[in-house]
Amino acid sequence: MRLGLKIALRFLKSNKGQTLLIILGIAIGVSVQIFIGSLIQGLQKGLVDKTIGNSPQITVSSKSEDKRIYDYNELIGSIQAADSDITVVSGTMDNAAFLEYSGNSQSILIRGFNIDQADGIYNLYDRIEEGTYPRNESEIILGIDLKDEYSLSLNDKVNVTTFNNKSVTLTVVGFFDLKVASLNTGWGIVTLKSAQDIFDTGLAVTSIEIKLDADSVFIADEIAEGLQWKLLGDNLEIENWKAQNESLLSGLQGQDISSYMIQVFVMVSVVLAIASVLAITVIQKSRQIGILKAMGIRNSSTSYIFLFEGLLLGFFGAVFGILLGLGLSFAFTKFAVNPDGTPVIDLYINYSFITLSGLIAIVASILAALLPAIRSSKLNPIDIIRDN
Amino acid sequence: MSKILELINVNKIYGTDVKNHVLHDINLSFEEGSFNSIIGQSGSGKSTLLNIIGTLDKATTGDVLINGKDIKSMNANQLADYRNETIGFVFQFHYLLPEFTAMENVLMPYLIKNGKVTKEIKERAEESLKLVGLEEVKNNLSTKMSGGQQQRTAIARSLINNPKIVLADEPTGNLDSDTTDSTYELLRGINEKFNTTFIVITHDRRIAEKADRIIEIKDGRINLDIRK
Numbered sequence: 001m002r003l004g005l006k007i008a009l010r011f012l013k014s015n016k017g018q019t020l021l022i023i024l025g026i027a028i029g030v031s032v033q034i035f036i037g038s039l040i041q042g043l044q045k046g047l048v049d050k051t052i053g054n055s056p057q058i059t060v061s062s063k064s065e066d067k068r069i070y071d072y073n074e075l076i077g078s079i080q081a082a083d084s085d086i087t088v089v090s091g092t093m094d095n096a097a098f099l100e101y102s103g104n105s106q107s108i109l110i111r112g113f114n115i116d117q118a119d120g121i122y123n124l125y126d127r128i129e130e131g132t133y134p135r136n137e138s139e140i141i142l143g144i145d146l147k148d149e150y151s152l153s154l155n156d157k158v159n160v161t162t163f164n165n166k167s168v169t170l171t172v173v174g175f176f177d178l179k180v181a182s183l184n185t186g187w188g189i190v191t192l193k194s195a196q197d198i199f200d201t202g203l204a205v206t207s208i209e210i211k212l213d214a215d216s217v218f219i220a221d222e223i224a225e226g227l228q229w230k231l232l233g234d235n236l237e238i239e240n241w242k243a244q245n246e247s248l249l250s251g252l253q254g255q256d257i258s259s260y261m262i263q264v265f266v267m268v269s270v271v272l273a274i275a276s277v278l279a280i281t282v283i284q285k286s287r288q289i290g291i292l293k294a295m296g297i298r299n300s301s302t303s304y305i306f307l308f309e310g311l312l313l314g315f316f317g318a319v320f321g322i323l324l325g326l327g328l329s330f331a332f333t334k335f336a337v338n339p340d341g342t343p344v345i346d347l348y349i350n351y352s353f354i355t356l357s358g359l360i361a362i363v364a365s366i367l368a369a370l371l372p373a374i375r376s377s378k379l380n381p382i383d384i385i386r387d388n
Numbered sequence: 389m390s391k392i393l394e395l396i397n398v399n400k401i402y403g404t405d406v407k408n409h410v411l412h413d414i415n416l417s418f419e420e421g422s423f424n425s426i427i428g429q430s431g432s433g434k435s436t437l438l439n440i441i442g443t444l445d446k447a448t449t450g451d452v453l454i455n456g457k458d459i460k461s462m463n464a465n466q467l468a469d470y471r472n473e474t475i476g477f478v479f480q481f482h483y484l485l486p487e488f489t490a491m492e493n494v495l496m497p498y499l500i501k502n503g504k505v506t507k508e509i510k511e512r513a514e515e516s517l518k519l520v521g522l523e524e525v526k527n528n529l530s531t532k533m534s535g536g537q538q539q540r541t542a543i544a545r546s547l548i549n550n551p552k553i554v555l556a557d558e559p560t561g562n563l564d565s566d567t568t569d570s571t572y573e574l575l576r577g578i579n580e581k582f583n584t585t586f587i588v589i590t591h592d593r594r595i596a597e598k599a600d601r602i603i604e605i606k607d608g609r610i611n612l613d614i615r616k
Contacts, residue, residue, distance in 0.1 A: 002503050007487075014487040291483045294444055295545075296472020297500045298465050382444045385479065386435075 003297070004304025011285060012309060022277050023317045029270035030321025030361045033263050034354055035328045040259040042348035044252055048217060051248055054123050054178070056090075056209030057220045057241045058227070064235055068204040076208060078231055083223055085216035088120030091205035093195035099142075099188060100159040101150050108188045110140075110160060112195020112205075121211045124176065124189075130154065131174030137194040141174040143184030160188070160198065168198050217241070263357075267364055274313060274368035278306060282372045282379075289376050290384025303373035310369025311362065318358035325354070391456075392552060392585050393418040393441065398450035400436050400608075410436050411608045414450070420552070421583040423576065425590055425599035433608040434589050435480075435557055441587065442475055442555045443467050472501050476546030476584075478556035483542065484530035490517065490541045491526040497549045509548070516544040520574060536567050543571070547578060554578075556588045560595060568592060 012019045060079070062069045069075065072091045080089045093112035098105050115133050119125050124133065129144050131154045140160070146152060152172055161167045170190070178184055196202065212220055220240040228238045242249055282289070289302050326349070333343040393416075400411040410433045418424055428434045439445035440452060443459055452459045454474070462470065471477075476497075484493045494513045495505055502509075517526045520540035525533055530541065539559060546554050559575070560568040572595050579586050588599065596602050604612035 003499055006499075010487045287483075288485050288487070291485060292496070292500070293468070294442075294471065294477055294479075294483070295497045295500055296468045296470070296475075298468045300465075301500070382439055385439065385444060385483075 001301075001304050004301050005308045007292075008305045008308035008312060011281070011288075011305065012312060015281075015284075018277070018281075019313070022274060022313050023320060025273045025277075026270055026313060026317025026361055026365065027320035027324050029266050029273075030318055030357055031325035031328055033266050033357045033361075034322060034325030035332070036262055036266075037259065037353055037357065038325075038329050038347040038349055039332070039345060040255060041350055041353065042346050044255060045348050046346055047248075047252070049214075052217065052241045052245065053214075054121070055241075056121050057212045057217055058210040058224045059239050060208040060210070060227075061206065061237050061239070062235060063237050067206050068201060069206070069208065069236070070202075070204045072203075072205045072208060075231070079208065079210065079227060082227055082230055085213045085219070085223055086210055087213050088117060088209075088211040090114055090117035090121055090209045090211075091192065092118070092207055092209060093192055093199070093201060093204065094206045095162065095195065095199045097163070097188075097198075098161040099146075100161065101152065101156070104150055106185075108160070109186055110188050110190060110195055110198065112190050112192040114192045118189075118209075121209055122178065127176045127178055128174045129177045131172075133174055134189065134191050134194070135173075137191065137197055138169075138171055139173045139190070139194075140170040141176055141189045142172055143187060144175045144177040145181055145184035147175045149185070162199055164200075166198070166200070170194075267360060270317075270361065271364045271368045274310065274365050275371060278309060278369050278372040279375070281309065282306065282375050286376075286379055287384050289379050290381040293379065293381035294385065299377035302376045302379070306369045306373040306376055307366060310365040310367075310373075314362035314365025317365065318361040321361060322354055322358050325357075390420050391417045392420040392454070394451075394453040394456075395437075395441070395447075396451045396453070398437075398440060398447045398452065400433070400440065400445070401448045409608060411440075411447075414608075414610060416603070416610065416613075418553075418585060418587060420585055421579070422601060423579045423586045423588070423599050424601045424603065425588050425596040426603045426605060427590060427593075427596050428605035428611075432605045434605045437605065438555050438557055438587065438589055441553075442477060443471055469501075472497055473549055474552050476549070476551035476554040478539075478542050478546045478554065478559045480558040480561050484538055484545075486529065486531045489527050489529055490522055490533065490537075493530055493541055494545045494548055497545060501549060513544070513548060516547055517541075520544050521570075536563050539563060540571065540574075543574065547584075550582065551584065553585045553587065556586065558589055558591065560590065560592055568595065572598060 061067065076089045076091055080086060091114060095110050097108055097110050099108040115124060128141065131141065134141055140158065142152065154172060156172050157169050158172055159167055159169055176189065196204065212223065216223065221242045224238045224240040292302065329347045329349065333347055336344045338344055395414050395416045398411055398414040402408040402410060414437065426434045426437065436445060440447050459467065485496065488496065491513060494517060495509065498509050499505060514523065514526065517523055520543055522537060522540055522544070525537055530538055533541065543559065556575070560571050563571060575586055575588070578584055588595070590596050600616055602612065602614045603610060
């Protein structure tokens with residue numbers, strides 16, 4: 001085998017132009033693979049992040065008639081401890097009501113949050129455009145769209161009327177922008193305590209919202225199932241984002257498949273390129289193989305020569321391809337930018353994906369060398385000796 | 389002297405549709421340590437005979453015995469090992485590996501056998517390159533040498549594994565008469581020093597006459613077999 005490596009190295013070195021050309025071919029294949037892979041993965045991650053990144057991925061609600069969960073603090077604690085992929089657990093009290101301000105009225109969903117916990121899910125503090133967040137029972141924050149619609153300003157008083165005709169007056173201490181118009185016009189956010197007071201619910205929540213670690217969002221269904229099985233009784237219902245966003249999921253799946261297709265075809269073309277060049281090399285080197293065989297080299301050793309050529313070409317092609325792919329990706333994030341300087345698409349540099357692409361290229365190169373290797377082992381030295 | 393090589397009723401026929409009968413019922417044996425020459429016209433079948441002896445080609449019918457062992461009973465790896473360890477080839481067209489230097493070409497059969505080169509064998513290779521007068525060009529690529537230098541490199545290469553038999557097809561074919569003489573002296577010296585059996589195809593009458601035995605092949609048959 002060592003001899004095979006030595007001869008392979010010498011063959012490659014003696015034909016530098018051809019060797020560099022093959023390595024370049026493999027490198028371009030690998031770099032395209034890495035670039036497209038990173039692009040699509042980045043695109044997916046961005047899409048998922050924008051769609052469900054700032055909302056709960058799992059929601060626990062009650063099946064009981066009043067839709068309330070009473071021993072919620074204990075439940076929050078055990079959910080938190082149940083799975084290491086769970087990052088934030090927040091209890092909320094949601095109730096519909098009427099919002100009235102200077103003769104206008106509309107229905108609104110009053111959401112009672114534990115603000116600190118809800119920030120973990122909705123990124124609330126950063127979303128407050130003006131003013132501050134509600135700190136006590138008489139304060140509320142509203143969406144930025146309502147501010148424009150009703151010409152509201154900070155510290156204005158609004159009336160909130162429940163379906164039981166109970167009316168309270170709250171001070172608007174801030175305006176949020178959740179980037180979704182229906183939420184910006186339909187939500188009023190108060191503290192959990194004030195929601196419990198306004199709607200006379202006592203110590204209860206209507207739902208418990210759960211956010212997962214970014215790498216685990218796609219196994220939300222499994223985690224939800226685990227929670228249901230481990231913690232929640234029959235009177236609690238659990239929902240995950242995947243069940244609620246089937247069209248998004250199928251879109252992502254389509255993207256996945258097209259990405260795989262591209263990668264497979266890139267790989268196939270790389271394999272064919274290596275195989276055809278190595279096949280020519282066998283013909284180019286058939287004289288040398290004949291001489292070596294006349295000197296007593298075994299058929300298996302001549303195969304090693306070509307397998308090593310494949311391995312070496314694949315290895316260097318993969319290394320240069322990874323560098324080229326990363327360079328290409330870097331250039332893309334630098335030059336394809338929005339007016340504000342942020343990249344159009346954030347590439348996702350996934351090291352295990354890159355390593356895998358490199359390994360596939362190496363394995364593919366060895367496979368491509370298999371046919372020439374077999375051909376070389378079948379070469380009969382007498383054909384070469386006699387032809388002269 | 390013991391028989392190192394024996395050919396019994398060897399026939400060689402090329403082609404299946406148009407048959408070309410190259411060797412007819414060849415019966416020959418060679419003694420260990422002898423220096424044999426084979427002469428004959430082009431196309432008489434001498435190279436085919438040498439290739440069959442060297443196990444590069446197969447006889448259509450008949451047996452080739454080496455040290456009493458029938459080569460038909462050997463598999464591809466055994467044949468390769470046998471070629472590597474027992475036979476040294478010197479071809480008419482030298483057949484050096486162009487990617488390697490003279491020194492590396494000489495070491496190649498040893499490398500095939502052992503996988504790595506020791507200090508001792510390196511010294512021996514240098515010595516045999518010195519013997520054939522190539523110490524000045526030992527690190528040249530084989531393509532950067534003259535025809536005579538390449539031929540002498542091929543001779544040094546054929547001897548590196550201390551083979552029992554050296555098969556040489558026109559080893560002096562491309563050489564001028566001075567070099568031809570010195571090459572013959574070289575081969576003869578090795579024959580005497582190491583008791584190596586030589587079978588040499590030659591067109592050169594003078595070389596043939598210096599051998600212990602002259603075999604003439606004509607139309608695929610042994611026409612003449614003279615021992616001194």
